[in-house]
Amino acid sequence: MNKSYKVVGIGNAIVDVLAKCSDEFLSAKGIEKGIMQLIDTSRANEIYTAMNAGVEISGGSAANTIAGIASVGIKTAFIGKVKDDQLGRIFAHDIRAQGADFDTPMVSIDSVDETGRSMILVSPDGERSMSTYLGVANQLGVSDIDPKLMADTDWLYLEGYLFDRPESQAAFIRAVELCNEAGGQSSISLSDPFCVDRHRDAFHDLIANHINMLFCNEHEVLAMYGGENLQDSIINGAKYVDTLVCTAGANGAYIANKGKIIHVPSNPVNLVDATGAGDLFAAGFLAGLSQGKSLEICGKMGNISAGEVISSMGARPQTSLQDLFEINKL
C-alpha cells in the first residue's frame, strides 16, 4: 500500500542562534570546538551575554533534514517539542513554510522552560561549536508519537541527540516498532561522537534490532564501532544494518551496502559555516531514495545538499535544492 509520507523525522526542535567568534573566545569560555555540548540555563546566559550579536534561524538536526527534503517538494512530517512562545512559533512557522507537516502539540506558555536553542559559534575556519539549551525539546515522550503517522511513512528518520533522555529513547523505540510493523523502514543519525560515547549500548540495541539505514560521520562511526581505520569501522558497523552511510568531510561519503563500499567524492566548496552539513547530506540522500535513485546518486545528492548549506551561515538551505539537483542532472 502506498504511504502518504516519504519521510517522517523525530528530533529536538531547536532555534539556532548563530554568531561568528574568535578561537580565543572558545578557549576563554571553555567551549570545545566542533562538537555539541548540552548546557543549563545559567551557562546559556553566561555564553549568550558574552557572545557577539547573533542571527536566529530555525534549526535542530533532524528538523533541518526534514526541512531540506520538504523543500524539494517531497511529502514529510516532523515530530518535536516547542513551547507556545515566540521562538516556538518561529520554529513551527519555518518548518511548515518549507513544506513539512508539523503537528506535535506545543508545550503550554505556562511552562517554566522555553523553546530550546543552540548557540552556534562559528570560528574563522568555518567550524561550528554548539552549546545547546534543550528547554522543552526535552519533553518529547511516547505520547507525542502518533501511531497513524508512524504507519503512514516509507521512512522514519531519527536524530541520535534524542538519546540523551530515557523518555525520548522510549519514544524512539515505540516509533520504530510502529513504523516497521506497518512495513516502513527506519533510519537514524548518530549526531555526534560524544553522544555516541554517552549511549553506546542503547544505540547498539536499537540499531541491531530495528534500524535499516545508519547515517554517521567518520568520528561517529569510529566512536561507535572502533576499528583500525575508517574502512574497518564501516565494515564493522555495516553488519548491523542494510545500509551504512558515512560522510567524511571534504572526502565526500562512503556507502556500505550488500558487502560493498561505494565512495562518492564531493566537489570542492567554499566553507563558510559547517552547521548542518550532516543534516543536509541526509536530506539530499533521503530525497534521492524517495525518488527511487541508486545509492550512488543518493550520495551525490547528499554531497550537493551539504555543500550548499556549508557555503552560507545557518543550517537550512538558502537556495532550491531541486534546482541544484537539476543543474547537476541528478
Place this chain on the structure above:
Amino acid sequence: MNKSYKVVGIGNAIVDVLAKCSDEFLSAKGIEKGIMQLIDTSRANEIYTAMNAGVEISGGSAANTIAGIASVGIKTAFIGKVKDDQLGRIFAHDIRAQGADFDTPMVSIDSVDETGRSMILVSPDGERSMSTYLGVANQLGVSDIDPKLMADTDWLYLEGYLFDRPESQAAFIRAVELCNEAGGQSSISLSDPFCVDRHRDAFHDLIANHINMLFCNEHEVLAMYGGENLQDSIINGAKYVDTLVCTAGANGAYIANKGKIIHVPSNPVNLVDATGAGDLFAAGFLAGLSQGKSLEICGKMGNISAGEVISSMGARPQTSLQDLFEINKL
C-alpha cells in the same frame, strides 16, 4: 566640556524577520514594494503565515545606525522600547554586543503587545518591502528620555518613523531641547517618503527649529521639499539645516552645506538585500563626523558602510566597518 557619548539614537526597537519572496507574492498580498507599511496583529499573522521560512536579526532603523557606529568602537547609546520577551531580550543582547549602551526600561512581560517586528520581504531584484508590527516600540514616551544622557552626547540621531505617534513626537522634541541646551547637536532621518507625507508639518517644525543635520534619500527629500528636480529639492531643504545629506542609491550621496553641494559617488556593489542601506550610510557618516573627518570623507564612509550592508541579507554589518575604512584609507 567633553561629552561621554558621540551619538545617541532614538528609534523603534524592532526585530527583523527576513525572507526571500517572489514579485507575485508581493502582489498577491497587496504589499507595496520598497516602502514600509505599518500593520496590525491580524495582518501580521496573515503575512507571516503565508511567507517563506525567515531569519530573525535585530533591526530598527536608528538602532541599525547606532549598532553600526558602535561596531567601529565609538561610544554610543540607543533609546527604544522592547518587551521583556524572547525577541526583546534578543534585541537588547545584540545592540549591546555591538558595543552600544541600551538602558531603556523594558515593557513588562504582562503587556498584551509583544516586541515589535518587521517582516522584510526581499524580492529577486534585492529590493526590500517592509510590513511592520510596532508592538511595544509604540510605547516610547517622554519618560524614556533620560535628561543626563541627552546632555552628555555630541550628537542626537532621531528616526523619522517615530513621528507616527504623538507621544513619540513629544519625546523627540524633549530630547532635542535637552541635547541642544547642553550644547549638543541634533540630526534626524526622514525614514520613508510615506512617513514624510503623513507628518510633513510636524517634521518641518522640528527640523526648522531644532535640527542641525538632516539625513534623507532622493524620494524623501522630494516628498518633503518638492522642487523641479533633486538638486532643487536639496537646495530648498538645505535652507532649514546646517547640513543636508541625501543618499541617491547607486549615485552615492549629495551633501549640502554652507551653500555648496558636494557629490560623493559610490562604488558599484552586488545588491543582495537593500535593507539597512540608509541606516548604515548614516552610521558611516556619523562615525566619520565623530572622528573629525571632512564632510566628503564622511560621505565616503557612509557609502562604504551602505555598500557593505546591502551585499548580504540583514541590516546589521557582517564585517568590520573599521577594517573597511582602513582598507579604503579613510
